[in-house]
Amino acid sequence: MLDKLNEIEKAALEDLSSITEQSALDAWRVSNVGRSSPLMQVFAGFGKLSKEEKPIVGAAANRVKVALESALEEKTQAVKNAALAKSLSEEKLDITLPGREVNIGRLHPANQQLRRVLAILAEMGFQVYTSREVETDEMNFQMLNFAPHHPAREMQDSFYVESEGREDNPILMRTHTSPGQIRAMREAVATNPQNPPPIRIALPGMCYRYEQITARSEIQFNQVEGLAVGEGITFADLKGTLTDFARRMFGKDARVRFRASYFPFTEPSAEVDVECFVCGGKGCQVCKNSGWLEILGCGMVHPNVLQNGGYDPKRYTGFAFGMGPERQLMLRNKINDIRYFWGNDLRFLEQF
């Protein structure tokens, strides 16, 4: 009997050794450790054995069963590993084929830039103030210290809106967001006429100038202005605030300079140049070899403007500044044609 068991074991292991596939393993399992296998027949014939044989044959049969089962397990793993190795070596993708596209949404680049600007200003305490796009001459010019026929009006050729009987105060498309300065000041004064509260606002929005549409000029553009009014706000504060802003916007090492300039609604007025971030100030096409990029106009709020807003210029001072988000993007991304912005070609928009 023991010989028979040894034979069964030997034959089974011999069979097993040549197997390479899972299906053959399944068949081997049935014929070698299945219910009707020779080994199981030995267990089935157990009752016919003598009392002395039983423990000996029993132990031997169990040993063979365990041996076959563990051999099977080992072989199964080996077959699996071989199959896996085979499939891994065969399932090779062309990793250079393009990935699948996903259609996603994006903000318009001009609004992305507006958000960047407004986010920085918000952290500096400037809250968003929005106002209308169609304005009166009074709000757009007169209240901002542009006298009628003032030469500065030529810097801002306007689109006028048809209306009758308003020769003294025609309706026009705002040429800057500055009328909002007057509106904001007057609203603040209304809350406390004796002691108007300080103001720190950012005024974003679309503005309009009568220009031919070319690569360099547009009939509409976004502007963000800032306005701070209070007791004891100085030109030095203006310099500090805008230097901080420039560093946030253009990098912590950005060098800025303040160049005297002219705007009717501020005095003193200045242009702020930032060291060209394209060439690092060495001179390039973008900065027209000057090493500087003009990014902001600013100044101390003109006494007439404070007065028109309801703030006594003898008690209050303030500063204002303005910038163009589209221009900033053009400089930053070397965009050479401003018409891209309102052209809305998806091939442009999708790059932002």
Add this chain to the structure above:
Amino acid sequence: MKLPISWLKDFIDLDGITVEDIARKLTLAGLEVDEILYAGLAMPTYGAGEKHEFKTNGIAWDKEKIVVAEIREVKEHPNADKLTLLDLYDGQQEQVVLTGAPNIFHLKGTGKLPKPIKVAYAKEGATIYDGHADGLVLTTLKRAKIRGVDSYSMVCSEKELGITEEHEGIILLDDDAPVGMSLADHIGDAVLDISILPNMARNANVIGIARELAALTGRELKKPKIEFTTSGASVEDSVSIEITNSELNPRFVAGLIRGVEIKPSPYQIQRRLKLAGIRAINNIVDATNYAMIELGEPLHAFDYDVLKERAGEKKIKLITRPAQEGEELVTLDGEKRKLTSMNVLVCDEKSSLSLAGVMGGTESEVTQNTRNVLLEGAAWNFINIRRTAKQHNLPSEASFRFSRGVHPALAETGVKRGLQYMAAWAHGSIAPGLVDAYPLKPKDSVVEVTSKEVKRLLGIELTVEQIAELLSRLEFKCEITNHQLQVTAPAHRMDIDEGVVGLADVLEEVARSYGFDKIPTTTISDALPPQAGNPVHEWEEHLRDLLVAIGMQEVVTYRMTSPEREGRVITHGEYVRIANPIAPERSVLRQSLLAAVLEVAEKNVRAESIAMFEVGSIFEPVKNDLPNEPRKLAIVMTGARSASAWDVKAAPAFDFYDMKGRIELLLAGLRYTDIVYAQSESTYSLHPGKSAEVKINGQAVGVFGELHPLAKEKYEFGDAPVIVAEFDLEKLRTLNPSYGIIPVSEFPPMYEDIAIILDESVTASAVEALIRQTGGKTVTDVRLFDVYRDEKIGAGKKSLAYNLTYQAEKTLTDADAAVIRNKIVKRLENTIGAKLRR
């Protein structure tokens, strides 16, 4: 304005300051230098990694190779008629130089010249511009044989040396030019092209810039010495002036010079004028222009004898008056000008002579035969001149200055300076005195300045003495009494007011003179204002984020459009019209945001998939008042629902339900719950069966649907349907949202599918409402997953299949579910005649 550095040096010592330093100082002080044009002086060289500061053009003259020389004889060329050979001395040796210059050709063969001619001589190896090339092309002189004669050097034209574009003849230097001297040392120059800001008109002249530089460098301003001798009868004996409107003409000054000889000005003068952008005409006209560029006062020269003849036996009387409507004048340019009452004329008793401040008339202009000159210097109203110059399209150096304001004090200085130059260049004798009508003398502004005010506005600590020092450099008169500083504006400034505005005007000058770069940078110490936020702006930004999150590309479009463009999709009403449109297709302000976004979609029609939106204003007219500017959201979708790929065939096209799904997400994101989709009429051309109105809390807030086939035909869209939506943001924003969140249950939900057959006429929303009503709060979700029709179900019938979710605060059993399901089925049977499909 174009400013030659050599001219500037007449009035300020600039030794040791480079051209770039000057340009930088001026730029920072508000006189922005746009470009530096080198015409002889050494140009800065930049190594790799070195900073450029200014746009630079032009040419530097080699000091060894380009020198002053003299022509001693002009000889014939043996083989060429049109060429001559020059006997020339360059200070070291005699040379024979070939030239074809026409302006010395007449001297050919006349033998040794009685007086040598001084010229600009470029030796072999010198780099100059090629005179014959188009534009400016550098060339280096090499030895060559021209018509059998050796040529290795040349006498230069202005173009060849980069002074002007002129190449008709060679430069004829002044007689006192020192032979052998490097030309760069003699007339080498650099020209600053300076942008003049509207409030800096006072600096649009050489003295003005020199004064600024004096303030910026602390060096002395060398004021011009205006001195001359006079002879003969006084001008007052023969000329009088009448001003009819002193507002329009505050001052009129005239001087007389007799016996002038009209000829070209000295070359130095011509060269400076040309570099400043002014044509050189003759010594008299040049003197008026030269004095204007120098001092800022435009002058006008009359032929005195013409005036005298017109006056007959009488004394000349000049009258300034507004023109009559329709009056005519032939101006210097030969144009017959039709005038309006806005224009001011200088006349004599016979008729008009010139268009005041803008352009002279032909009859009395200075000609080759002029012997006696009456020189006018006046002050005009700047608004008037501005309008006149614009009306007649006559921008000139004079109108540029007058239309920005020239102080009347300059009229007298200007005339004297002009006479001085005429006497120097045309050998005339100046008549004693001036006629001077000065009916409207401006008051010199006086402003009190304190250290406290300087500190309050500029944030710097200065003593009154320091403030006075800064202002004195700009010629403000400063008086200090008891630590009080009283400042009087100088008599060339029209831009300094009094009172609180005057103070700001003066403090600006303190800041500029002090240097913006020296003012410290500080942070605001004043209190922060009350924090209020901007709920409307914030809500719109949130809306944008939601739209982007559901795959929408934002666009921003023009506000200006035309009724025709919008008419393709909307029945429009009255428009806000632009009075001066840039083009007919931008003649009105948009009434439809959707029309604008549709145009963008049309332009992008080649894109595989379009899903775009804009948030912005439209404009509704209010008669003779400001328009309303309601805010809108417009969405356009067309093309493939998702992107294709190399192994994915084109996805189905966007349809009504793609838009509806996004609108549902959007409204859920805005936390609205009571939403009804209803059939509606719209001013938009939408497909009647594939469009809906959106109502929230019972209020209509927007429409969406497929573009009407007839409207779509008017665009160049492809086959795919175009799905659009527009919402009124004012209405949408002011609705009450619900911020309640349904808690997530700990107990497992049960899912069950039911399918029912019912009449086509019953809407899905009615079925869903019944299911929800009947199931109560246990039915937490009702999801339609199939709509099916076929013959077996029967004509006029459809099958709707729902996936229901049951959820309770316990674990539901099959029996619990059965009870709810049976209730629902029975209700559907009884109410809408639905049959359970098995």
